[in-house]
Amino acid sequence: MFSRKVRDNSCKAFLIAAENSFENFVYNLIVNMSSNFLAIILSAALLAAPYLWPSTFALAWVALAPFFWVLARVRTPRQAIFYGWLMGFCAHLIGFHWLVYTISAFGGFPYAVSVLVFLLYAALQALQMAIFALLVRSVGFGPLHIFPALFWVPLEFLFPLLFPWHIANSQVSFAWFIQTADLVGPYGASFVVVWFNAAVFRLATAKKEERWASLLPFAYAALSVLVSLVYGVQRLESVSEEIAGARKISVASVQGNVDIDMKWNPVLAQKNLDKHRELTAQLNPVALVIWPESSVEFMVPEDLPALPPESMPSFKSDRTYFIFGAKSFRGQLGTPNGKAFNTAFFTDAGGRILGRYHKQVLLAFGEYLPFAKILALLPAMPVADGFTPGGGPVAFQLSRGVRAGPLICYEDLMPDLARKAVSEARANFLVNMTNDAWYGKSVGPWQHLWLAQSRAIETRRSLLRVTNTGVTSLVNAKGELVQTLPMFSAGAMQSDIDILNGETYYVRFGDWFAWGLTAIVIALALLHLRRTLKKE
Secondary structure, eight states: OHHHHHHHHHHHHHHHHHHHHHHHHHHHHHHHHHHHHHHHHHHHHHHHHHHHOGGGGGGGGTTTHHHHHHHHHOOSHHHHHHHHHHHHHHHHHHHTTTHHHHHHHHHOOOHHHHHHHHHHHHHHHTHHHHHHHHHHHHHOSOGGGOHHHHHHHHHHHHSOOSSOOOGGGGGTTOTTTGGGHHHHTTHHHHHHHHHHHHHHHHHHHOOGGGHHHHHHHHHHHHHHHHHHHHHHHHHHHHHHHHHHHSEEEEEEEEEOOOOGGGTTOTTTHHHHHHHHHHHHHTSOOOSEEEOOTTOEEEEEETTOSBOOTTTOOOOSOTTOEEEEEEEEEESOTTSTTOEEEEEEEEEOTTOBEEEEEEOSSOOBTTTBOTTHHHHTTSTTOOOOOOOOOOOSOOOEEOGGGOEEEEEEGGGGGOHHHHHHHHHTTOOSEEEEEEOGGGGOSSSHHHHHHHHHTHHHHHHTOOEEEEESSSOOEEEOTTSOEEEEOOTTOOEEEEEEEEEOOOOOHHHHHOSHHHHHHHHHHHHHHHHHHHHHHHHO
8 A cells, every 4th residue: 555655656756757847848949949040030130231231241240150159059950951041041031122022023923922932032042051051060160160161152152142142242331351352252251251250159159168269269260350451451552543543534324214114115115215315415525325224125136237316315526435235136036046135235426336245144034934945845835035145245345445344234243254354355344234123212222232342342443333223333443432323313424434454363363262162161071971971
C-alpha cells in the first residue's frame, strides 16, 4: 500500500516535471523565435534605409549585426537558410516597395495582382541572402571575422538581380569612402562594410573574458575603413584637379515630362514629339542636345539614313549634334528575320543619322519574355516578339575627339557595361537615357540615380542622365551630384560636361577583385566540404 502510494506520487511528480519542461521548452522556443524574427526585421530595415534616405548611410555599418546574431544562434543549416531568406525578403519589401506601382503601370495588372507579383519577386531575390546565410553558418566567420565579407562579394557579383544593387550603394552620401570604386568597382566598399558589420557583431556579443580578443577583428576592419578613407581623400583632390583642367562641352538635356498614360498612344505621339521640339527650340547654342529613351514614339527603321524634317528639332547652331531614343526595327516585324530594338540614335544638325546604339541588357517581362522559344511550342500559347539585345558598347563621335557612351534605361546600374563603354568604345563621358515615369511619384527615380552614381567613380567619367519625367541629372567624375531638374516638370538642363580621357584601374583590369574573391570562396567551400565528408 505504501509502495503504491510512493509510485503514484513519483508518477505525478514526473508528469508535473515533464509538463513544466514542455511548457518551458515551448516558452523558450517562442521567445527564441520571436527574438530571431525581430532581429531579422531590424536588420532588414537598417539595411534598406540608406537606399531610401542616403543620409542614413551610417546604418549600413551595423545593419548586418542583428542578422549575424541570429545565424550564431540557429542550430541547423536549414534554419540559417530560412532566416537568410527572410532577411532578404524583408529588405526587398522595404527597399523596393515602390515596385508595386511599377508592376501595375508597366504590366497593366490590377493592384492586387501587382502585389502578388512583387511578393514573388522579393521571394526570388531573397535567395541571394539565403545562400549567404548558409555559407556563414556552415563555414563560419573565419579568422578576424573576415569570411562574411569574402562570401558576400561573389554573391553580389554573380547573383542575378532584376535591379542590381550593391551594399556599396548605401554609402553614396559618404564620398570619401566610396572612391575605391576606381580600383575594384563597387565590391571593395561592399567588402569593407560587411567585414565591419561582422567585427561589430563579434565585439558586441563577446563574453567578458573574450573582450580583448574581440577587439582584434574590429581593429583590422577599422583599419580597412581608414585605408579607404585616406585613399578617397587623396583621389578626390587629384580628380578635382583633373576636372578643373579638363576641356568642357555644352550639352542640353531635354525632359519632356510625358505622363505614362500618354506614352505610346498613336493619337498623342506627334503631340509628345512636338513638346520635345518646342523645349529644344528655346535652347541656346550647344554642342549636343539629348532627348530621353523612347522620346520618339514612332517605330524607326534601323537603317534609316536621316530623320524626317517634321520629326527633327531646330537648333540655333548647325554644328549641334543630336541623340534621341526610339524603338527601331530590322527586316519585317512578325517574321522570323524581323527584329525590334530599344535604340539611341545619333544625328547631326540636319538629321543625318551618324550612329546608333541598341540596348544590350533587356528588362525581363517588359522587353522580352524569358523562355519565349520554349513557350511558343506549347499549344494555345500566344507569345509576342520581344526586343533583341544589342551587340556591344558604342561611342558616338562628336567633333574634336569627344565620344559619348550611351546606356539605356537601367543599364547604368551595371558596372561592366559602363566600364566597357570606356575601355572598348573609348567613351570620354557617359549618357544614360531612361524613362522612369513607370516608377510614379515614388522614391524609385531617385533610387535609380543613387544606384547609378558609382558608374562615374568607377570610370572617372561624367554621367549625364536624361529622363522623361526625372531625375534628369549630371554626376561628375567624383560621383557628386552636380545638377538636377525638378521631377515631373518639363524643361531643359544645360550642362558643361568635363571631357576626361584617363583610364582607371577598374576600367583597365575589370572585376579582378570580385573574381579573385570568388576563387577564394570556392576553395574555402570545397575545403569545408572535404572536412565534413571526412568526419562522416
